[in-house]
Amino acid sequence: MAYDVIVLGAGVIGCSVAYHLATLGAGHIGVLERAPSLGSGSTGKATGGFRCQYSTAINVRLSLMAREKLLRFREETGVDPEYRPYGYLFVASTESQIQTLRDALAVQHEAGLPESRAVDIEEIRTLNPALYTDDLIGGTFCPLDGFMRPIKILQGYYEAARRLGVAFRFGVGQAQVWREGDRVRGVVLPDGERIEAGAVVNAAGAWAGIVAQQAGVNLPVQPLKRQVAITYPFAELPETMPMSVDVNDGFHLRVRDGRVLLLYPHAVHNEQTFETDFERAWLDAVQQRARHRVPCLRNARIDIENCWAGLYEMSPDKHVILGEAAELSGFYLVNGSSGHGVMHSPALGELLARLILRMELPFDITPLRPTRFAEGALNRDTGVL
């Protein structure tokens, strides 16, 4: 059977693209997933942070569009994404860190986010009384930021797409793009089955670079291992605590279902890998940071068996690569979200669907064009996360 569009990968981004293509009347849409079940890629490993506080206008716009769509998500898909705007609180210790945060605030305000603001030590203590603040001098806070449930967003788009007639196939193995000359012809499965399609979308997450390479397209997306430490249920920190991010080193934490999640983007021995084995040695470093910044965590115990690791999908400028591949007509890219893929998925799915259907876009997405690396026109990201 021939499809109008085939999406490779049924993570949150692939499902969002498929759903939006279906709502916009793109015709016959198929999604092919290598794994036997939904949520086996990075989406199932995400912690559920949502933020608008970024250092580039394009990322702020993606977040604002995604937030609008999260507010309507239940109505649209029937699933509650559990968006909880408890905020993101960035805290800093040096004047240069404060200047970086101030520069980002200016970008955010200019991009249509007046709600983000500078906070002094007193307000930091009010927003998160658990933080050790003696070595801090200020920070920023945005009340639109907060949390959502990655699996609910995935489930919502998957179920709604199916209701709209999108055909999903799981457990197909490593699907490859079938190209003829400089045009996409469809997809080839490992058993040799060929499926024709007018367009193919690469939504293969951290593995997107491999899918592109097999199609003869250079896509600079690399995996980056990220680890999460989880405590046993801990009553001393509230669920409503904002995501608290230490600009000194990127250490951040939140509370989910009564347990504290600790993240620290350093001290992982083997980062550039597709392996997702959890490195226990990293726990010492994260616990040290946690006990310094949040002293009451000295009373918390890590649930080692439930700690996990997953993969970010990094692009060279930490921004998503969105658009048709220059080398292969009909091959569309929505890759390299660099650890922000769940929160941006509502926006990215609609933007790519509109792009494929040559429909009007709500804002200029040229900063995300796939050719920017070859042109040397990278986005300038100064954010800590």
Ligand SMILES: Cc1cc2nc3c(=O)[nH]c(=O)nc-3n(C[C@H](O)[C@H](O)[C@H](O)COP(=O)(O)OP(=O)(O)OC[C@H]3O[C@@H](n4cnc5c(N)ncnc54)[C@H](O)[C@@H]3O)c2cc1C
């Ligand atoms: C520890 C951790 C915490 C995170 N926290 C957050 C957060 O707080 N907020 C946030 O927004 N993001 C977060 N992320 C990032 C987020 O998980 C990703 O950006 C997002 O899940 C990417 O979605 P995706 O659909 O592109 O990828 P995936 O969910 O990985 O889906 C890609 C799918 O493609 C399939 N696939 C691969 N190759 C092929 C092929 N050849 N043929 C068919 N199928 C194929 C894979 O099996 C996979 O299911 C976090 C990530 C990690 C690891």
